[in-house]
Amino acid sequence: MSAHISVENVSLTVPIYVQRERRARNWGTMFFGAALDPPRRVNTQLLEDITFQAREGDRIAILGRNGAGKSTLLRVLNGVYQPTCGVVEVQGSCQALLNMSLGFNGEATVRENIFLRGTAMQLKGSSLRAHIDPILEFAGLQEKASHRLRTLSAGQKMRLGFAISTSFQHDIILMDEWVGAGDSDFMAKAKARMQDRMGGSKIVMLASHSVGLLRDVCNKGIVLEQGRLVHAGDIVSALQFYHELMARFRTGNDASAEGAPLVYGCADHVMLEKGLLRLRGWLASADGSIPQGVVLEVAGARYPAISLERVPRPDVVRHFGLRDAQCGFIATFQMPGLGSLTDLGVAVRVLGGIDHVAAATPLRMAPAISQAISPGS
Amino acid sequence: MRSLLRDLKASFRNPEFWALASWLDIVVRYRQSRLGLLWLVAPAVIYIWGVGGFFASMQHRPISGFVGYVAVGYVIFRVTSSVIIESTSTFATAAAFILDGHVRLSDFVLRVTAKALFYFLFSLPVVGAAIAITPELQMSGLAVALVTFPLVMANVLWIGVVFALVGARFQDLSQFIGNIFMFAFLLTPIVWHSEIMPAGSIRGTIMRANPLFHMVEAVRAPILGQPISELTLYYLATMTLVGWTIAILAYRRFARFVPIWI
Numbered sequence: 001m002s003a004h005i006s007v008e009n010v011s012l013t014v015p016i017y018v019q020r021e022r023r024a025r026n027w028g029t030m031f032f033g034a035a036l037d038p039p040r041r042v043n044t045q046l047l048e049d050i051t052f053q054a055r056e057g058d059r060i061a062i063l064g065r066n067g068a069g070k071s072t073l074l075r076v077l078n079g080v081y082q083p084t085c086g087v088v089e090v091q092g093s094c095q096a097l098l099n100m101s102l103g104f105n106g107e108a109t110v111r112e113n114i115f116l117r118g119t120a121m122q123l124k125g126s127s128l129r130a131h132i133d134p135i136l137e138f139a140g141l142q143e144k145a146s147h148r149l150r151t152l153s154a155g156q157k158m159r160l161g162f163a164i165s166t167s168f169q170h171d172i173i174l175m176d177e178w179v180g181a182g183d184s185d186f187m188a189k190a191k192a193r194m195q196d197r198m199g200g201s202k203i204v205m206l207a208s209h210s211v212g213l214l215r216d217v218c219n220k221g222i223v224l225e226q227g228r229l230v231h232a233g234d235i236v237s238a239l240q241f242y243h244e245l246m247a248r249f250r251t252g253n254d255a256s257a258e259g260a261p262l263v264y265g266c267a268d269h270v271m272l273e274k275g276l277l278r279l280r281g282w283l284a285s286a287d288g289s290i291p292q293g294v295v296l297e298v299a300g301a302r303y304p305a306i307s308l309e310r311v312p313r314p315d316v317v318r319h320f321g322l323r324d325a326q327c328g329f330i331a332t333f334q335m336p337g338l339g340s341l342t343d344l345g346v347a348v349r350v351l352g353g354i355d356h357v358a359a360a361t362p363l364r365m366a367p368a369i370s371q372a373i374s375p376g377s
Numbered sequence: 378m379r380s381l382l383r384d385l386k387a388s389f390r391n392p393e394f395w396a397l398a399s400w401l402d403i404v405v406r407y408r409q410s411r412l413g414l415l416w417l418v419a420p421a422v423i424y425i426w427g428v429g430g431f432f433a434s435m436q437h438r439p440i441s442g443f444v445g446y447v448a449v450g451y452v453i454f455r456v457t458s459s460v461i462i463e464s465t466s467t468f469a470t471a472a473a474f475i476l477d478g479h480v481r482l483s484d485f486v487l488r489v490t491a492k493a494l495f496y497f498l499f500s501l502p503v504v505g506a507a508i509a510i511t512p513e514l515q516m517s518g519l520a521v522a523l524v525t526f527p528l529v530m531a532n533v534l535w536i537g538v539v540f541a542l543v544g545a546r547f548q549d550l551s552q553f554i555g556n557i558f559m560f561a562f563l564l565t566p567i568v569w570h571s572e573i574m575p576a577g578s579i580r581g582t583i584m585r586a587n588p589l590f591h592m593v594e595a596v597r598a599p600i601l602g603q604p605i606s607e608l609t610l611y612y613l614a615t616m617t618l619v620g621w622t623i624a625i626l627a628y629r630r631f632a633r634f635v636p637i638w639i
Contacts, residue, residue, distance in 0.1 A: 079478060
């Protein structure tokens with residue numbers, strides 16, 4: 001049977017309950033206001049007239065600002081929220097990876113919780129039993145199988161949730177952001193598992209702010225803004241549209257409310273001349289602004305770039321659908337006493353951000369760089 | 378549009394999830410203690426023999442005749458009250474499952490109903506001991522009770538559905554209901570005899586308006602060798618029909634809002 005998602009003119013209006021706006025002049029009025037004001041019922045439109053189709057082989061990125069309706073749309077596709085009007089048709093088995101570390105009984109054992117979550121996913125006991133050990137093994141919790149779940153750490157619970165949710169192959173995968181934190185060992189395993197599941201599934205819908213990830217995984221994209229579908233198309237055009245949208249809001253001084261935007265980029269080439277270290281690469285941010293911070297971190301110490309020259313990188317602009325042609329950079333660092341590149345050691349990272357202070361996102365390192373600084377070279 | 382009857386049918390066909398969930402709810406509560414599942418019996422012993430014995434002597438009745446009366450009343454009341462109290466928070470408790478796509482809401486009502494029935498089964502030995510020493514015990518009445526008890530449970534189920542829906546919308550209901558049931562226990566003839574409230578008096582009318590009285594009486598009267606009054610039969614029949622109609626309509630209208638409310 002072929003998998004298929006069809007969404008036609010879907011709108012979702014929900015009643016929400018808000019407190020009356022009241023200027024609290026002092027603590028007394030604030031407490032009284034909180035206690036006595038009855039909540040008011042307001043109908044809010046979360047999704048408005050959304051229409052799109054997903055066929056087999058589609059990997060669709062859902063782009064949009066916070067609160068644009070990305071998670072809501074995934075919940076509608078999942079059948080949790082029924083649309084107020086319009087038709088949603090989902091054909092094929094569907095697995096949502098929305099909040100994987102929830103839905104456990106804290107006092108029951110790990111093994112019992114696997115059964116609980118498994119039966120909640122409509123699996124029969126017999127087929128589930130064969131999966132218990134692989135799930136425990138994947139989560140690295142074999143020796144914890146008969147411990148109470150509440151004795152696990154948050155990271156272990158997340159691992160268990162991930163292992164359960166991804167242990168079955170489904171036709172359609174709905175995902176809200178990439179897997180959360182975990183140690184690097186588990187993250188590598190989780191990434192491989194996810195890629196395997198995505199490869200095996202017929203349709204993937206992924207909501208994320210991580211442009212690099214979306215570019216890697218998806219071949220199509222839709223952009224939501226205030227519950228409306230404002231763009232649908234291939235991934236590059238969707239990313240481009242999204243960047244332009246973010247830039248529009250930034251000029252309207254709107255983006256500052258959303259905290260630091262995500263930056264991403266890559267360090268391509270490194271060389272040492274006259275005691276100065278020159279690093280070539282590119283750096284862009286998810287909201288379309290031009291990040292200005294590049295910091296070299298050597299064994300925990302931060303060295304901000306003393307100069308940063310912007311250069312055009314048409315190849316990157318094409319690949320990610322960027323708005324800003326000058327996304328490339330040549331950064332110069334002053335590294336006193338550095339005789340050769342191999343003196344840097346192995347604990348070297350290049351961090352990017354809006355400015356030097358905010359630079360905290362590690363950039364991808366091209367193989368050429370790792371090779372240049374590795375002691376064996 | 379979700380249909381209650383269709384969902385219930387599917388729930389009964391696939392009982393794994395709610396049966397396991399309710400069983401875990403029960404066993405984890407007693408895991409920390411040495412006595413384990415024996416604790417399940419403790420409340421029944423305290424209520425039937427302790428409170429029952431105390432009230433028997435207070436009303437100058439022989440304890441042998443009274444504990445059986447208290448026992449049946451107590452277990453029926455307990456099934457009903459625990460389903461109502463717990464169903465008001467059942468959707469909120471299961472929010473993670475519901476928001477993850479498990480939208481067959483009848484499962485969560487059956488989860489609390491099954492839990493209450495487990496407790497009921499565990500208290501049966503205590504009840505059995507109490508009614509065994511009751512002089513008025515009628516064996517044929519036990520057979521009648523086997524028919525009326527499922528009827529009572531049918532009512533408990535629709536009440537659970539309605540309270541679960543209302544409790545999802547008004548989340549403070551669960552605390553309120555807990556308090557109400559303290560009062561309801563005293564208002565329902567469980568530790569006192571219904572004979573002392575004759576029909577016609579104001580208190581007698583209040584007692585007969587109380588649905589809990591009729592649910593208890595439908596099971597208790599035949600066991601203790603008394604006929605089920607016509608009023609009780611009509612009351613229960615009407616309640617079943619009206620109640621299920623309300624539950625079906627409410628579920629069809631409001632089930633889709635539950636994920637938004639919780």
